[in-house]
Amino acid sequence: MTILHKYSNLTQRLITAFFGAAVIISSIMYSPWTYFVVFLFICFMTMREFYALAGLDGMVVQKTFGTLTGLLVYCLSFLIEANMLSYRYYFLIFPMVACVYMIKLYKKTERKPFTNIAYTILGIFYVAVPFALLNIAAFENQKYDYQIIFGCLFILWASDTGAYFAGTLFGKRKLFERISPKKSWEGVFGGAVLGFAFAYGLPYFFSSIGHPPTIYSWQWLIIGVIIIVGGTFGDLVESLLKRSIEIKDSGDSLPGHGGFLDRFDGLLISAPFIVAFLEIF
Numbered sequence: 001m002t003i004l005h006k007y008s009n010l011t012q013r014l015i016t017a018f019f020g021a022a023v024i025i026s027s028i029m030y031s032p033w034t035y036f037v038v039f040l041f042i043c044f045m046t047m048r049e050f051y052a053l054a055g056l057d058g059m060v061v062q063k064t065f066g067t068l069t070g071l072l073v074y075c076l077s078f079l080i081e082a083n084m085l086s087y088r089y090y091f092l093i094f095p096m097v098a099c100v101y102m103i104k105l106y107k108k109t110e111r112k113p114f115t116n117i118a119y120t121i122l123g124i125f126y127v128a129v130p131f132a133l134l135n136i137a138a139f140e141n142q143k144y145d146y147q148i149i150f151g152c153l154f155i156l157w158a159s160d161t162g163a164y165f166a167g168t169l170f171g172k173r174k175l176f177e178r179i180s181p182k183k184s185w186e187g188v189f190g191g192a193v194l195g196f197a198f199a200y201g202l203p204y205f206f207s208s209i210g211h212p213p214t215i216y217s218w219q220w221l222i223i224g225v226i227i228i229v230g231g232t233f234g235d236l237v238e239s240l241l242k243r244s245i246e247i248k249d250s251g252d253s254l255p256g257h258g259g260f261l262d263r264f265d266g267l268l269i270s271a272p273f274i275v276a277f278l279e280i281f
Contacts, residue, residue: 012255013164020254020263021157025150032144036078043074043131045253045260046268050127053261054119057245060110062103066120069096070128077132081139097121127261130271137275140214147214151202152274155227156266159195163232166190175232180239192228199224215278222281226273231266238265 027034047070051063073093079085100120104113137148167187175183199220203213213220238261253259 016254017157021153024153028146028149028153032078032082032138035138035144035146035149039131039134040071040074042260042264043128044071046131046264047071047123047127049253049259049261050123051120053241053245053247054123056247059119060107060116061123062100062116062120065100065103066123069093069100070124072096073124073128074132074135077135081135082144083142097124126268130268133271133275134267137271137278140278145214147206147211148278151199151220152223152227152267152270154202155195155198155224156231156270158198159191159228159231160266161191162194163187163191176236179236179243183235183239188232191232195228195231196221196224199227219278219281222277223274226277227266227270230270230273234266234269237269238262 024038027038044067047067048063051061051066054061055063076085076089076092080087080089100117104110104117107113110116134149134152137152138144138146140148163183164187166189167182167184170186170190171182171184173185174181175185175188200217202220203217206213254263
């Protein structure tokens with residue numbers, strides 16, 4: 001990390017993106033277990049950053065218990081969707097969440113225990129649940145298939161990249177100045193164009209490498225729209241959180257990108273809509 005800090009922000013961003021994408025994509029394509037481990041780590045780091053932000057805002061959240069509950073949700077989702085556990089094990093989530101209330105009974109000095117409880121549960125639903133839903137997409141056809149996770153990430157990254165460069169070069173009209181002064185309509189348009197181009201090309205890419213597409217071309221286009229819109233709102237939602245705490249980045253784990261929450265905020269909002277679309281249509 002320290003070595004990268006001597007480079008410009010753009011150089012840091014490119015280096016981090018290259019190595020990060022290489023690790024994530026190779027893990028997704030290699031096996032379901034490498035996918036599981038890498039996204040378990042991402043889920044852990046993202047929850048850690050969220051609870052750290054809540055702490056900066058004066059909240060006394062149950063960091064350890066909230067993180068363990070979130071990771072349980074993720075692990076159960078993977079094991080159940082992989083047909084290693086019965087769906088009945090989903091019911092373990094409810095008593096775990098209920099324990100959040102009971103633990104607070106033994107904290108005598110807190111002024112607003114229910115506000116702190118709300119932030120603890122929010123960390124589970126805002127971060128862990130979307131990552132758990134990705135497991136449903138990964139096992140869309142009753143067996144592990146990397147295509148949907150692979151494609152969603154590439155559309156998201158393409159959209160982010162297009163938005164970054166279009167906003168930097170041409171950004172004039174503010175998108176949501178009250179929440180995020182630097183984001184522009186030009187950036188949104190640039191991200192939409194590149195993201196939609198990737199969504200259109202994914203079926204052809206999978207066919208070219210000898211993997212018949214798992215879902216239809218029109219479904220990829222709908223997913224592209226979901227990610228472009230959801231990614232924009234996800235970024236704004238996280239900006240609203242950071243603005244309320246008066247900080248710039250959620251962390252410094254990823255040079256040039258901030259933290260894991262900064263990097264995956266679009267996926268947190270998009271994932272529920274993607275899975276709902278795939279399951280219903």
